[in-house]
Every structure is written in C-alpha cells, then in structure tokens.
C-alpha cells in the first residue's frame with residue numbers, strides 16, 4: 411500500500427505493511443529519526459541545525475504531527491518529514507535496514523507502575539529492531555527523567571552485544587531540549603541522556 415500523504419510532509423504509515431523510502435526521493439544524505447517526537451521542539455531544532463541531513467519525526471498522535479508540520483512550514487524547513495507510525499512497526503519493518511545515522515528516543519512514557527511496565531519501549535526486542543535500522547556506526551540517543559527507567563535502560567543495553575557507550579556522539583545537539591525535558595526541568599528534575607554507538611557485527 412502506498413504512503414498516504416496528509417500534507418506534503420506528513421505520511422501516515424499506521425496499519426500498513428510496507429517498507430518506505432525514508433529519503434522520500436531525495437539524494438543520499440544522513441538520516442536522523444526522532445521517535446515519539448510529540449510537539450516537535452527537538453525535531454524542528456534538529457532540522458534547523460543540520461540542513462544537510464534529513465530529519466524524520468515520528469509519532470502515533472496525528473494531531474501533534476499536524477502542528478509540527480505547520481511549524482516546519484512556517485520555518486521553511488525542507489529537510490523534515492513526519493511519519494504517523496507506531497514505534498514498534500517503524501523500527502520493525504517500515505524503515506529499511508541500516509538506513510538511519512542517529513535514532514533519538516527522548517522522554518518516552520516511563521510507565522512507572524509495575525503492572526504497566528510491559529508498555530515501555532526500551533526492551534531487548536525494541537533495541538534489536540533499532541539496531542537493524544541503524545547504519546553500522548549509527549548512534550542511539552535516549553533520555554528520561556525517570557531514574558528507575560534510566561537504570562533499566564542501562565542494564566538492558568549492557569546485556570546486549572549491540573551497542574557501546576558513545577557519550578560524545580550527540581555533543582552537537584546537547585543544548586537542544588525537548589518539550590518534555592523543559593517541563594521536567596522547570597519542575598526541578600534532571601533529564602539524563604544516554605548515547606550509544608551501534609557495535610560492529612561479529613565477523
């Protein structure tokens with residue numbers, strides 16, 4: 411099934427079994443994916459900062475993406491595409507293998523109650539899907555204000571042979587805050603970031 415365009419840059423992939431062309435016909439350039447981009451503060455700033463890269467912002471909430479599309483149009487950003495998609499489907503099969511330079515998963519819902527924890531994105535299965543879409547030296551960038559989730563993320567990543575710490579690999583965007591990050595910081599909470607590089611595949 412072809413990607414349905416809601417506006418020029420907003421594509422709905424939900425419920426479709428397809429592999430997209432993440433460049434949308436553009437020439438080759440590095441691709442960055444902001445998963446669960448929400449209101450898009452980080453996504454828009456990333457596109458502004460790196461006009462030579464293609465930035466993909468994805469979220470399940472169509473209303474939020476529409477607002478991001480309006481802001482992107484107002485700013486005249488030509489390097490930003492928005493995907494209405496579920497994180498699991500996007501990383502599972504909708505994005506081609508080894509196509510993304512950096513994946514950002516920032517302030518995902520922490521699901522703090524034990525009975526809801528199965529809803530969290532950062533699991534061994536999800537990280538394996540992310541490793542699939544990352545280029546060989548691709549970067550995984552995570553952040554959360556929820557410290558128990560942060561500890562779990564560290565442990566899950568450490569138990570996998572897929573990623574190695576690469577704290578400097580997002581230094582160029584260290585100053586860019588997400589909408590949720592600003593909210594949490596205004597409440598006095600800290601939002602630690604974790605950055606990893608895709609480990610080389612065994613020979």
Ligand SMILES: C[S@@+](CC[C@H](N)C(=O)[O-])C[C@H]1O[C@@H](n2cnc3c(N)ncnc32)[C@H](O)[C@@H]1O
Pocket residue numbers: 445446447448449450468469470471474495496497498515516517518519588589590591
């Ligand atoms: C807590 S907000 C964080 C938004 C943004 N990254 C930020 O830091 O401001 C989590 C976002 O993930 C999105 N989300 C939740 N479940 C999703 C799913 N299954 N697939 C894609 N996005 C999802 C929500 O719609 C929401 O915009």
